[in-house]
Amino acid sequence: MNAAIVFDLVMLALLLVVAFAYARRGFAAGLVQFVGNLASLIGALVLSQEASPLLFEQFFQSGFVTSIQNTISAEGTVNIQSTIEKYAGFLPESIKESLTASAAGLLDSGAPDLAVKLVDEVIAPLLTPIIAIVLFFVAFALCKLLVSLLVAVLTNVNRIPLMGSVNRFFGFLMGLLAGTVDLYLVLCAVWAVIVITGGSIEFLNDQALAGSIAYSVFGKFNPFY
Numbered sequence: 001m002n003a004a005i006v007f008d009l010v011m012l013a014l015l016l017v018v019a020f021a022y023a024r025r026g027f028a029a030g031l032v033q034f035v036g037n038l039a040s041l042i043g044a045l046v047l048s049q050e051a052s053p054l055l056f057e058q059f060f061q062s063g064f065v066t067s068i069q070n071t072i073s074a075e076g077t078v079n080i081q082s083t084i085e086k087y088a089g090f091l092p093e094s095i096k097e098s099l100t101a102s103a104a105g106l107l108d109s110g111a112p113d114l115a116v117k118l119v120d121e122v123i124a125p126l127l128t129p130i131i132a133i134v135l136f137f138v139a140f141a142l143c144k145l146l147v148s149l150l151v152a153v154l155t156n157v158n159r160i161p162l163m164g165s166v167n168r169f170f171g172f173l174m175g176l177l178a179g180t181v182d183l184y185l186v187l188c189a190v191w192a193v194i195v196i197t198g199g200s201i202e203f204l205n206d207q208a209l210a211g212s213i214a215y216s217v218f219g220k221f222n223p224f225y
Helices: 002-025 026-073 080-088 095-110 114-157 164-197 213-219
Strands: none
Touching: 002 026, 002 164, 002 213, 026 114, 026 164, 114 164, 164 213
C-alpha cells in the first residue's frame, strides 16, 4: 500500500475511535466538546494567521535588520549562505539554493535599504509560517484545556440512567462530527511538518499524499500555505 492509502486508513480509524469515545461520554458532554473544539480550532486559526506577522514585526524584524546592517557596515556585504544556513538550516538544499539566488538578486541591486529588503523578502517569509504554526498549537491547547474542564462537569450529568442508550447513540453521532475536527487537527500537524521540512520526507509531502481522500478534502483549508 502506498502512503496515501495508509494515511486514509489511519484517518478512518481515528474517526471511529473518536466516535466511540464520544458515545461513552454521552450527547451533552459530546456536544460541548465538539463546539468547544471547533471554537478552539477557529480561534487558533484566526490568531495564528493574524498575529504571526505582527509578532515577527514587533519582536524579530528590527533585530534582524540591525544585525544585517552591522554586518554590512563591518564587512561591506552579507554572507548570504551563512545567513540562510543560520535561520533556515533545516530546509532542503533546493529551497535554500532558491533563497540564496533571491537574496543575491537583492544584493546586486545595491538598494540603500538593503537590510530591510533582505529581512522582508527572505527572512520574514521563512520565520512567519513557523511562528504561525507555534501559535496555532499553543492557542488550541489552551482553549481545549478550558473546554475539558467544562466537559468534566457535564460528564456526571450524562450518567443519569434515564438518558441511557439514546444518550450514547447521539453521543456517537456527535463523535462523528467531532472526529472531523480532530482529523483536521491531525492534518494541521502533518502540514506543519511538511512546511518545516520543506516536503523533504519521502512519504510525507504533497506528492506522496496526493491520492489520499482525506488529504484532498481538507487540503483546501491548509492554514500554513
